[in-house]
Amino acid sequence: MSRKWRSRSLARRAITWALNLIILAVALGPILWGLSTSLKPTPAILRYPPQIIPETTTFEHYLFLFETGIGRPILNSVIVSVGSVFLCLLVGCIAAYALARIKFRGSAFLLFGTMALMSIPLPSLLVPTFTLLANAGLTNSLIGLTLLYTAYQLPIVVWIMYSFILSLPIELEHAAMIDGYSRGQILRKIVLPLSGPGLVASGLFVLTFSWNDFVVAVAMNSSEATKTLPVAIYGYLGFFGRDWGPLTAAAMVSIVPVIVVFLFFQRFFLSGMTSGSVKN
Amino acid sequence: MEQSEASVQHRSRRRSAWLRPEEREAFGFVIPLVLLEVFLVAMPLVLAAYYSMFRVDFFELTEFRGFDNYIKILTSPFILKSLFATLVFSFFALVITLTVGLGLALHLERDTRWNVFARAAVLVPYVISMLVGSLLLRWIFSKDAGITSAVLGPFGLSETSILADPTNAMAALIFNGVWRDSAFAMILLLAGLKSIPITLAQAAAIDGASAWYRFRRITLPMMRLPILITIVRLLIHFVNVLTFALILTGGGPNNSTQTLGLSLYRLGFVDFRMGEANALAILVFLMNIVLIAINLLLFRQKGGR
Numbered sequence: 001m002s003r004k005w006r007s008r009s010l011a012r013r014a015i016t017w018a019l020n021l022i023i024l025a026v027a028l029g030p031i032l033w034g035l036s037t038s039l040k041p042t043p044a045i046l047r048y049p050p051q052i053i054p055e056t057t058t059f060e061h062y063l064f065l066f067e068t069g070i071g072r073p074i075l076n077s078v079i080v081s082v083g084s085v086f087l088c089l090l091v092g093c094i095a096a097y098a099l100a101r102i103k104f105r106g107s108a109f110l111l112f113g114t115m116a117l118m119s120i121p122l123p124s125l126l127v128p129t130f131t132l133l134a135n136a137g138l139t140n141s142l143i144g145l146t147l148l149y150t151a152y153q154l155p156i157v158v159w160i161m162y163s164f165i166l167s168l169p170i171e172l173e174h175a176a177m178i179d180g181y182s183r184g185q186i187l188r189k190i191v192l193p194l195s196g197p198g199l200v201a202s203g204l205f206v207l208t209f210s211w212n213d214f215v216v217a218v219a220m221n222s223s224e225a226t227k228t229l230p231v232a233i234y235g236y237l238g239f240f241g242r243d244w245g246p247l248t249a250a251a252m253v254s255i256v257p258v259i260v261v262f263l264f265f266q267r268f269f270l271s272g273m274t275s276g277s278v279k280n
Numbered sequence: 281m282e283q284s285e286a287s288v289q290h291r292s293r294r295r296s297a298w299l300r301p302e303e304r305e306a307f308g309f310v311i312p313l314v315l316l317e318v319f320l321v322a323m324p325l326v327l328a329a330y331y332s333m334f335r336v337d338f339f340e341l342t343e344f345r346g347f348d349n350y351i352k353i354l355t356s357p358f359i360l361k362s363l364f365a366t367l368v369f370s371f372f373a374l375v376i377t378l379t380v381g382l383g384l385a386l387h388l389e390r391d392t393r394w395n396v397f398a399r400a401a402v403l404v405p406y407v408i409s410m411l412v413g414s415l416l417l418r419w420i421f422s423k424d425a426g427i428t429s430a431v432l433g434p435f436g437l438s439e440t441s442i443l444a445d446p447t448n449a450m451a452a453l454i455f456n457g458v459w460r461d462s463a464f465a466m467i468l469l470l471a472g473l474k475s476i477p478i479t480l481a482q483a484a485a486i487d488g489a490s491a492w493y494r495f496r497r498i499t500l501p502m503m504r505l506p507i508l509i510t511i512v513r514l515l516i517h518f519v520n521v522l523t524f525a526l527i528l529t530g531g532g533p534n535n536s537t538q539t540l541g542l543s544l545y546r547l548g549f550v551d552f553r554m555g556e557a558n559a560l561a562i563l564v565f566l567m568n569i570v571l572i573a574i575n576l577l578l579f580r581q582k583g584g585r
Contacts, residue, residue, distance in 0.1 A: 019387060020398060026459070027402040033427070034416040050426035091312045098309035102302055110310060115579065117317060119513070119572045121520035123541040124564045125321065127548035127557045128328030132320075135327075151320035154313055183305055212409035214523055219549055230411045237415065237527070244419055251415055255408040262407045266400055269407070273464070274471045 031255070038062070038248035045244055061249035070250065072225070073232035080142055080228060081210040084149035088206045089199060091150070092157035097187045099158070100165040101173065111162070118155040126219045133220055140223040148220065149210045157202040160272055164198030165191060201268040208258055229254055325565065332559035349559035359560065361535060362543040368450060369525075369539055370518040373457035377514055378507070380458060381465025386495075388466070389473055399470075402463040413460055414527035418443070421452050421528075446536035449529045453537050456524045461517065465510050472506025473499070505578060512575045516568060540564060 037045055039057040099107055129148065130139065138144030168191065176186050192199075214230035221227060227235070233250045240246050262269060299307075332350065335343040353359055384402060388395040405413055420427050421442045428442055442448045476499065484494050500507075522541030525531055531538035531546075538546075544564060548557035 016387075020394070023384070023387075023398060024401055027405055027463075030413075030416040030420050030459070031404065031408070033420060033425075037419065037425075046424055046426075048426045049430050091316065095310045095313035098306040102306040102309070104300075104303040104306035107306070110314070112576070113317075114313075116572055116576060117321060119516055119575050120321065121516055121568055123520045123522045123544060124561055124568055125324060127544060127554065127561045128324035128331075129320070130548065131331055131554060131558065132324045132327050147316070148320055151316045154316060158313065183309075208407060212411075214409060214411040215545075219545070230409055233411060233415065234527075242422075242424055244422075244424065247415065248419060251412045254412050258408050259404060262404070263400060266403075269403075270467060273467050 034248040034251050037244055038252050040245065042243075042245050061245040062253070064246055065249055065253065070229075070232060070253065073227045073229045074253070076142060076226060077211055077229040080146050080149065081207050083142075083146040084153065084210045085203050085206045087146065087150040088153050088157045089203055092154050092202065093161050093192065093195070093199070094187065095154075096158045096161035097165055097183075097191055100162050101170070102183070114155045114158050118159065122152065122215060126215060129216075130219050140221050140226050142221075142226050145217060145220055145226070145228070148216055149206070149213065152216070153206045153209050156205055156272070160202040160205070161195065161198050164195055164201075168194055197268065197271070200265060201272040204261065204265055204268055205272050207261070211258060212254075325562070328558040328561050331554060332556075332562050334555050336554040336558075345555065349555045350563070353556055353560050353563065358535070359540075359543060362538045362540050365450070365536065365538055366519060366540040369453055369457070369537070370515060372454045373461075373518050374511065374514050376454065376458045377461050377465050378511060380462040381510065382469055382507075384462060384466040385469040385473055386499075389470065399463075399466070402466065405460045406463045410460065410521075410523040411527055414456055414524050417452070417456050417459065418528050443529055444533055446533055449533060449537050453524055453529055456528050457518060457521070460524075461514060465514060468510045468513070469503065469506055472503050476502045505581065509575070509578050512571060512578060516571045516575065519571070520564070520568065 033052075036052060036054055038061055039059070040051070040054040041056060041058045041060065044051065044054065044056070098104070099111055133139045133144050133148075136144075138147070172190050172194075173186050176190055181189070212230065213228075214234065217228045217231045218234060221231065233247075233254060236247055236250055331341070333344060333346060334341040335345050335349075384399075388399050419425055423429065423441045442452050480498050480502075481494050484498060489497070520541050522539065522545050525537050525539045525542045526545065529537040531542050540560075541564075544557060544560050547553050547560060551557075
């Protein structure tokens, strides 16, 4: 009996670990293969059978990218990402505070509207938005793109911050009110200093969205000077064609910062992902 | 406090009849949010509805067409074909992603050190740029990489070029969706799993219920709402997504993987037929409204905050 039990649990563990390995291989395989390709000298990339781990490693593709001007798109992406994070947190926190703490007519509608906006899929907005921006002269401009990212990510920021502020003890704010603090002072001096985790979670959401976005940027910004990194990579896809060395190197330039930030702040990502869909 | 309230009331006696001072303050706090959303999300849709009634040549409204653009879209074989491709893609991607996501959630449910690491690992495809994810998969699936030949070679299929065959290309597109979004499903479902009281399963186990029985009779019924929410959110994403098809297959071969999102993009930004493109955008948006409404209903049912 006991031996049978032991062998069964052994088999079970073997299956569990086999599953674990398959999961990791499928999830990370394409990324590691891209990393491996980006470090191979050009002739080795097309060799058959494929080398999983490069025999000789080289940074030539990365150097080539920086010589041919990937710096500008990176800078543009940084500008747009930082700008939209700043605007989103500013506008989002103030609105979330009012929604969470002040009773006013229309607040329920506003919350509901924010929730609805959160699930509007971007591709269906591209053509109409381009029509509008073209009329306003805001295409091919980093400001236009920053404003769009802000508008698209504000609903999730408001939602995260709203839930977060609701979870803070209200007694502190009451005490401050008795001391004669205005609403603005309460927000600045009491609520915001306590809102670290909420701010980080929502900031990370906006940051990765703005850094990763391709569809909005490619539709609104086609000029050389205002290209963001993903749009530049899309350009390489047409330009380098089957020259996968620089292509995979560019891919790594885009994803390595995201993966690093994600691994550092994982906990915050998860709390943001579930808010607005699962009660927590 | 009293004093400032009084002075505010004095300054706008007429408005204070229907706006309490607190409300005025609150409106001031939410107005930037409202303005941004109205101008950048609602306005484009209104403008699109207007443009969709015209013939548009490079942003010049040239001729009023009424609903002709809509009729043209709805009867175009090109659009109908892409609607079909979208349905095939969305259906299979949804079913597989949900299954894999639920499997991952159950497999990695306990918070052991390994499981926490594995959850982070499967989330990587979700957090990186969709463009880059599809680009990396395109490289894996391309004949030049030699990966497909090496894997399929032993089965005598070393000459198969996955992205050149319509059925295989669709399968690759579905794989792209599953690869990226399973972890998203996992996270939503995991949160649902964690909210099931553990005592239920324990009681059932003491009563001698098998693991499968517990899963069917306790886990699944308790997970009804999280599963429904995950389905709707995945569906909204899959029906609209355009990056997968644009980068991985380019819509080919022979338009077999040209999804609705991609058609919309092509019509607007490649062919510059803005009248028809806006009409299609409005149609797609109306379709989405149904999905979004279901999403909101489910959210309400959950008593969500």
